[in-house]
Amino acid sequence: MNHRNATTVDLRSDTVTRPGPGMRAAMAAAEVGDDLFGEDPTVRALEERTAALFGFSAALFTPSGVMANQIALQLLVGPGEELVCDAEAHVLAHEEGSPARYGGIQTRTVAAPRGVITAELLAGVVRRGNAYTLGSRAVEVEQTHTRAGGTVQPLAALREVRELTAGLGLAVHMDGARIWNAMAASGTSAAQYGSTADSLAVCLSKGLGAPVGSVLLLSEENLARARKLRHGMGGGMRQSGILAAAGLYALTHHVERVAEDHDHARLLARGLRDSGFSVRPPETNIVLVEAPGAGEAVARAAEEGVLVTAPDPGTVRLVTHLDAGEKQCRRALEVLIAVLTETGAGASGLRARGPAAHERRDARRTRTQESEVAA
Missing domain, CATH: 3.40.640.10 (Type I PLP-dependent aspartate aminotransferase-like (Major domain))
Incomplete structure (x- = not known):
């Protein structure tokens, strides 16, 4: 099943990229x-x-x-x-x-x-x-x-x-x-x-x-x-x-531009850390976030159009790549901060449950839709 659409931010792996026009032309002419x-x-x-x-x-x-x-x-x-x-x-x-x-x-x-x-x-x-x-x-x-x-x-x-x-x-x-x-x-x-x-x-x-x-x-x-x-x-x-x-x-x-992915990984790590989450400092393009109940966080993020993975029950993994630029990473950051807060992964340990959590998620979805219309 393909989870991606035009607004999806896919940070599951750097293998999810798709060939651009230049690469496709090179393949066709090979x-x-x-x-x-x-x-x-x-x-x-x-x-x-x-x-x-x-x-x-x-x-x-x-x-x-x-x-x-x-x-x-x-x-x-x-x-x-x-x-x-x-x-x-x-x-x-x-x-x-x-x-x-x-x-x-x-x-x-x-x-x-x-x-x-x-x-x-x-x-x-x-x-x-x-x-x-x-x-x-x-x-x-x-x-x-x-x-x-x-x-x-x-x-x-x-x-x-x-x-x-x-x-x-x-x-x-x-x-x-x-x-x-x-x-x-x-x-x-x-x-x-x-x-x-x-x-x-x-x-x-x-x-x-x-x-x-x-x-x-x-x-x-x-x-x-x-x-x-x-x-x-x-x-x-x-x-x-x-x-x-x-x-x-x-x-x-594409070799020299790999450094851009590292910049985006640091952007994600810094934003999550500043919001109270435990993040392993990324050396390259992989960000590991300590998140009890990681599977639930991954599922909720997917509902908001942000795809990430849980390599183990207590960790959420994000991987930056050439198909996820700064704009997409900032959107993913907003969603992940909200989702991880709701699932209790923050430093405060508070778990947002029930109607309040759904109200915040509905409000976030509305903001996302409004920004997509504006773009």
């Missing part, structure tokens, strides 16, 4: 071929451009970030071998158990504050292995960290992890689904981040506004096997240059 035969020139152009940007020798276009991550993990960790990652990593929490299901990979986790993996944390966890003990084979880091609220893995920490793992003979995979946000927030270049990992998956639909697709960056020597794994997972596409063209357009037009 030169294509059969990519399973390696003959789609637009796909090759996207792969070559992304590999060069991050300093890798090869790249592979995939339908999704989950597929890109799972291909990478199977390249680095064999069945019955061990991957070390954060306990709240996307590859564990949001990828349907794929490391174990499809790769036969055992995982060992660390509880990383704010999702930031450090060499110090890893030193006490990774295992060298011997004839009687399973050894670790790779470490996974996430940039930015989704469940921690879009936190950035600092370049210095990544370099220390790289130094530690190199000394132990371990590989590093980076789930860089929102690496564009990390680049904008930290000023770190793509090549600098790329130098800290053996493989790196970047998403084109999170932050950059493409309709679908990720790119797995890896070594040339692993490319043939990666292509076979993609095919076996059902990711072998044909004239996929139509999709790759959207990615190329996004790389040209």
Whole structure:
């Protein structure tokens, strides 16, 4: 069911964006071929451009970030071998158990504050292995960290992890689904981040506004096997240059503007905090609000045309993106302040119930309708 209309503000994720006229024109004009035969020139152009940007020798276009991550993990960790990652990593929490299901990979986790993996944390966890003990084979880091609220893995920490793992003979995979946000927030270049990992998956639909697709960056020597794994997972596409063209357009037009999303996230966080709510300071484009009864708040906000999510029963999540500008964020802020107050999430702990709450909601709906007419 499509919840969106012309006045809806959708802050559920930065994946909800829709291609604009320029991107659609690029897709319509794309030169294509059969990519399973390696003959789609637009796909090759996207792969070559992304590999060069991050300093890798090869790249592979995939339908999704989950597929890109799972291909990478199977390249680095064999069945019955061990991957070390954060306990709240996307590859564990949001990828349907794929490391174990499809790769036969055992995982060992660390509880990383704010999702930031450090060499110090890893030193006490990774295992060298011997004839009687399973050894670790790779470490996974996430940039930015989704469940921690879009936190950035600092370049210095990544370099220390790289130094530690190199000394132990371990590989590093980076789930860089929102690496564009990390680049904008930290000023770190793509090549600098790329130098800290053996493989790196970047998403084109999170932050950059493409309709679908990720790119797995890896070594040339692993490319043939990666292509076979993609095919076996059902990711072998044909004239996929139509999709790759959207990615190329996004790389040209949407990377630098990601910083605007961070400005809007700070606007939302500041407004909610000033109204008495507990908000985790956003580092990038994800805002986490402490909200007992979050599910009720999400449902009420949807009634007012503002779509957000509840990653757990006590948290409301907002994600800014290129389809939600300042005007839309300010409208969302007004609705969320009222809704969170009514559901008792404010610092005062007061719960507005009964006729008074409905009267306020009706008044707010009237104000919204009047502003839409005026616009």
